[in-house]
Amino acid sequence: MSATIETIATVEALEGKYEAGFITDIESDMAPKGLSEDIIRFISEKKGEPQWMLDSRLKAYRHWLTMPEPTWAKVDFPPIDYQDAYYYAAPKNVKKLQSLDEVDPKLLETYKKLGIPLREQEILAGVAVDAVFDSVSVVTTFREKLHEAGVIFCSISEAIQLYPDLIKKYMGSVVPYTDNKHACLNAACFTDGTFVYIPEGVRCPMELSTYFRINEAKTGQFERTVIVAEKGSYVSYLEGCTAPKRDENQLHAAVVELVAMDDAEIKYSTVQNWYPGDENGVGGIYNFVTKRGICKGKRSKISWTQVETGSAITWKYPSCVLLGDDSVGEFYSVALTNNYQQADTGTKMIHIGKNTRSRIISKGISAGKSDNTYRGLVRIAAKAEGARNYTQCDSLLIGDKCGAHTVPYIENRNPTAMLEHEATTSKISDDALFYCRQRGIPEEEALTLIVNGFCREVLQHLPMEFAVEAQKLVAISLEGSVG
Amino acid sequence: MSKATIKVVETFMPPSSPRVEALPWLLRGGAHAMPDGAPNWARALRQTAAESFAANGLPQPGQEGWQFTSLRHLEPQHYTQPDAVLTGNVPAPLLADSYRVVIVDGVWQSHLSLLPTGLKIAPILQATDIVPHAEEYLLGLGDMAVNPFKALNAAHLRDGFVLALDRGQTLDKPLEVLLWTRDGVAAYPRILYWLGENAEATVLERCAGEGRYFINAQTDIVLQQSARFTYHRLCEEAEKASHISQTTIHCMKDAHFDAYNGAFAGALMRQGYEFKLLEKGVYSSLTGIYLKDGQQIQDFTVLAGHYDESGVSAQHFKGVVDDQARAVFQGKIHVHRPAQKTDGYQSHHALLLSDKAEANAKPELEIYADDVKCSHGATAGQLDVNALFYLRARGIPEHEARALLIRSFMADGIDKIIHPDIRNLFFDRLDAWLANRGKAAA
Numbered sequence: 001m002s003a004t005i006e007t008i009a010t011v012e013a014l015e016g017k018y019e020a021g022f023i024t025d026i027e028s029d030m031a032p033k034g035l036s037e038d039i040i041r042f043i044s045e046k047k048g049e050p051q052w053m054l055d056s057r058l059k060a061y062r063h064w065l066t067m068p069e070p071t072w073a074k075v076d077f078p079p080i081d082y083q084d085a086y087y088y089a090a091p092k093n094v095k096k097l098q099s100l101d102e103v104d105p106k107l108l109e110t111y112k113k114l115g116i117p118l119r120e121q122e123i124l125a126g127v128a129v130d131a132v133f134d135s136v137s138v139v140t141t142f143r144e145k146l147h148e149a150g151v152i153f154c155s156i157s158e159a160i161q162l163y164p165d166l167i168k169k170y171m172g173s174v175v176p177y178t179d180n181k182h183a184c185l186n187a188a189c190f191t192d193g194t195f196v197y198i199p200e201g202v203r204c205p206m207e208l209s210t211y212f213r214i215n216e217a218k219t220g221q222f223e224r225t226v227i228v229a230e231k232g233s234y235v236s237y238l239e240g241c242t243a244p245k246r247d248e249n250q251l252h253a254a255v256v257e258l259v260a261m262d263d264a265e266i267k268y269s270t271v272q273n274w275y276p277g278d279e280n281g282v283g284g285i286y287n288f289v290t291k292r293g294i295c296k297g298k299r300s301k302i303s304w305t306q307v308e309t310g311s312a313i314t315w316k317y318p319s320c321v322l323l324g325d326d327s328v329g330e331f332y333s334v335a336l337t338n339n340y341q342q343a344d345t346g347t348k349m350i351h352i353g354k355n356t357r358s359r360i361i362s363k364g365i366s367a368g369k370s371d372n373t374y375r376g377l378v379r380i381a382a383k384a385e386g387a388r389n390y391t392q393c394d395s396l397l398i399g400d401k402c403g404a405h406t407v408p409y410i411e412n413r414n415p416t417a418m419l420e421h422e423a424t425t426s427k428i429s430d431d432a433l434f435y436c437r438q439r440g441i442p443e444e445e446a447l448t449l450i451v452n453g454f455c456r457e458v459l460q461h462l463p464m465e466f467a468v469e470a471q472k473l474v475a476i477s478l479e480g481s482v483g
Numbered sequence: 484m485s486k487a488t489i490k491v492v493e494t495f496m497p498p499s500s501p502r503v504e505a506l507p508w509l510l511r512g513g514a515h516a517m518p519d520g521a522p523n524w525a526r527a528l529r530q531t532a533a534e535s536f537a538a539n540g541l542p543q544p545g546q547e548g549w550q551f552t553s554l555r556h557l558e559p560q561h562y563t564q565p566d567a568v569l570t571g572n573v574p575a576p577l578l579a580d581s582y583r584v585v586i587v588d589g590v591w592q593s594h595l596s597l598l599p600t601g602l603k604i605a606p607i608l609q610a611t612d613i614v615p616h617a618e619e620y621l622l623g624l625g626d627m628a629v630n631p632f633k634a635l636n637a638a639h640l641r642d643g644f645v646l647a648l649d650r651g652q653t654l655d656k657p658l659e660v661l662l663w664t665r666d667g668v669a670a671y672p673r674i675l676y677w678l679g680e681n682a683e684a685t686v687l688e689r690c691a692g693e694g695r696y697f698i699n700a701q702t703d704i705v706l707q708q709s710a711r712f713t714y715h716r717l718c719e720e721a722e723k724a725s726h727i728s729q730t731t732i733h734c735m736k737d738a739h740f741d742a743y744n745g746a747f748a749g750a751l752m753r754q755g756y757e758f759k760l761l762e763k764g765v766y767s768s769l770t771g772i773y774l775k776d777g778q779q780i781q782d783f784t785v786l787a788g789h790y791d792e793s794g795v796s797a798q799h800f801k802g803v804v805d806d807q808a809r810a811v812f813q814g815k816i817h818v819h820r821p822a823q824k825t826d827g828y829q830s831h832h833a834l835l836l837s838d839k840a841e842a843n844a845k846p847e848l849e850i851y852a853d854d855v856k857c858s859h860g861a862t863a864g865q866l867d868v869n870a871l872f873y874l875r876a877r878g879i880p881e882h883e884a885r886a887l888l889i890r891s892f893m894a895d896g897i898d899k900i901i902h903p904d905i906r907n908l909f910f911d912r913l914d915a916w917l918a919n920r921g922k923a924a925a
Binding site for chain 1: 850856
């Protein structure tokens with residue numbers, strides 16, 4: 001069965017309902033509503049953190065109070081009441097588990113609905129999953145196999161306990177707490193996340209993947225991910241997100257930090273399909289994420305691939321700081337907005353080292369009454385001899401009530417640098433639609449076909465399983481945008 | 484310029500900017516205070532503009548839209564607004580066969596004009612006498628808080644001229660407008676070109692002067708249905724001059740507008756263009772050419788606003804940046820919801836000749852209509868090493884080879900100018916610049 005037909009079958013099966021729109025009822029251990037130094041102490045204590053971690057959280061919190069809300073993005077939302085949210089919620093079941101059988105069956109049910117074949121994964125997919133249910137890691141598989149290779153793949157809370165030196169060295173080294181208000185909030189009250197460390201010369205034996213879930217009503221989720229690839233190592237990391245249906249906006253402010261040493265390569269892929277709000281723009285997730293990677297070593301490479309279809313508001317700029325000579329940064333993105341969704345996303349490529357190269361491919365699709373903005377920066381520092389950048393951002397408009405915007409910043413301070421930037425905006429070609437319709441393909445299917453073709457260049461950079469999921473997502477997200 | 488002054492300027496100040504107070508010359512002698520018998524609309528405009536400017540001050544360092552352009556060059560100067568009386572000479576016209584208007588220090592010198600009989604032209608304060616509802620365009624400056632220089636110009640509204648062509652009227656020769664500014668002067672000319680239905684005109688505006696001065700010009704161009712206007716601006720300001728100008732073009736149905744802007748010399752140059760394609764079928768184009776060296780700053784900020792169907796806007800920019808000069812291009816195509824079948828294009832190509840030269844570009848698209856074609860392209864880089872090698876291998880000395888390549892790069896833009904005499908003027912400037920560079924290299 002071809003992917004397209006499968007996609008259509010999926011769409012039909014869903015009958016226009018959000019697939020992941022359900023709430024699992026599991027008792028939670030919650031901190032009171034609101035944010036204060038006491039709440040931060042509570043979080044830190046719950047996690048049994050050392051004093052230095054608490055100090056760093058409090059420092060971030062105090063700085064957060066003084067920081068202004070970023071307002072430059074082209075998104076519109078009422079001011080966030082930070083005191084009206086919970087900052088800590090953990091599933092009751094936190095004792096160490098020996099096997100999957102010990103996991104709360106309700107949790108397993110949740111994963112099943114999401115289509116994560118956790119049991120089968122061990123045998124079939126060869127993917128180790130560090131599944132985050134709300135805020136605490138519950139299940140971690142394949143730990144031993146990774147351990148053999150010397151790879152550290154654990155939750156950030158564990159890492160704080162087990163590898164304090166690595167955490168002290170790398171956490172906050174790429175995204176300091178002073179970076180922006182959302183990242184600062186994360187530094188103050190992150191509850192969990194993932195830590196990955198690939199030692200020198202190791203090629204990670206499998207693709208690492210974490211599925212995030214936001215489950216407890218009104219819980220902001222503040223994930224912290226740190227990935228360090230030592231000299232000559234390689235890792236591919238997948239991040240997928242779904243969230244249950246809910247009426248009130250939820251804040252998500254994650255921070256992802258990547259560090260690549262000499263000859264190391266990190267591939268980071270995201271499929272994000274959090275609840276986007278209903279057809280009238282009620283509800284949905286606020287996705288304010290700071291993602292940044294630093295190519296510290298020579299010939300290192302960081303590649304970001306993202307498919308953004310969910311969230312009421314997306315504010316996300318996965319970036320690369322190309323510090324090492326001959327390092328490479330890549331950014332492939334599909335951002336799809338429908339109904340009243342707003343997306344302001346893009347990347348920053350900061351060229352500092354000599355002969356650094358970067359490539360940006362961004363595809364924006366707006367439908368319904370949504371607004372979709374590409375915002376990017378390419379900066380060539382004075383010493384970045386022979387730097388090279390290629391940028392292509394294409395926008396597709398479906399319907400006459402949406403908006404597509406492109407805001408690239410191009411700053412060049414080195415004459416030997418070569419910069420190219422191209423952007424186009426257009427609608428779906430009537431000819432292409434007519435061609436499909438003439439061959440008996442219904443309008444909505446034809447649309448999906450064309451849009452998937454438009455995104456192909458990006459989707460093909462995703463790992464296989466993700467590419468299929470991403471195609472389905474594109475179809476689901478486009479529902480109701482024609483006719 | 485003492486170091487201390489620069490330091491003060493670069494610190495961040497709250498919006499109730501003391502920088503304005505630090506620059507008393509900006510508002511001293513502002514026209515709003517002058518009892519010169521100006522019409523009510525002008526008085527009111529001066530008043531609101533002066534208030535807006537006093538409240539917002541100059542753009543802050545890092546403010547969006549101004550983050551690449553340092554206004555440092557303006558700071559330490561004390562410019563004055565002299566009387567309207569002209570002493571001394573102004574340069575001869577560039578075009579042999581043309582009509583002529585002369586503005587000195589922002590004031591129209593009607594006795595130096597050479598115009599066909601029956602042409603409607605008047606001082607800007609009497610604009611309403613020859614153009615019905617002229618004040619609509621003169622007052623419609625948009626949000627002055629966003630661009631404080633609009634406010635500054637309006638606060639000093641005193642002189643300039645309005646030129647009106649009746650329905651079907653055609654200027655048989657190009658009109659050459661000289662904006663001459665003298666040492667130590669702050670000039671605030673205001674110009675309105677109003678072309679009636681099917682009217683046609685070609686204008687060459689030449690901005691020049693001597694010494695260290697500041698010119699802040701506001702130009703409005705109104706094109707009624709099917710009017711055709713070809714607008715050339717040749718900015719060859721003095722080496723130490725600051726030039727900040729805003730040009731707004733209001734286009735009605737099927738109007739046709741072409742602009743060619745050459746920017747040469749001048750310490751600080753910021754040229755803003757705002758296109759308003761208000762009705763169907765408008766064609767508009769803008770070609771920008773610049774050559775910058777030393778520590779010069781060149782800033783082109785262009786907004787193409789498509790408000791109705793089937794409009795075309797095309798912007799092409801080509802420039803060369805040498806030494807420690809800095810080039811800025813901020814272009815935006817804004818397609819409003821009704822503007823279906825819009826065709827918008829922007830391109831910016833910069834050639835960097837030195838290690839310290841800098842080129843910044845921000846080509847922006849904001850699109851709310853689905854049946855449109857909009858695209859932009861931006862490149863920045865150095866001279867093609869292979870091409871250079873090819874020429875050197877054929878015995879052409881390096882500086883000549885470079886000059887040849889730069890010339891061909893720029894010629895691409897200048898060749899778009901249709902009027903042969905004006906095109907040659909632009910080429911003359913390019914050749915002189917290259918010759919100068921060659922001399923310095925030798």
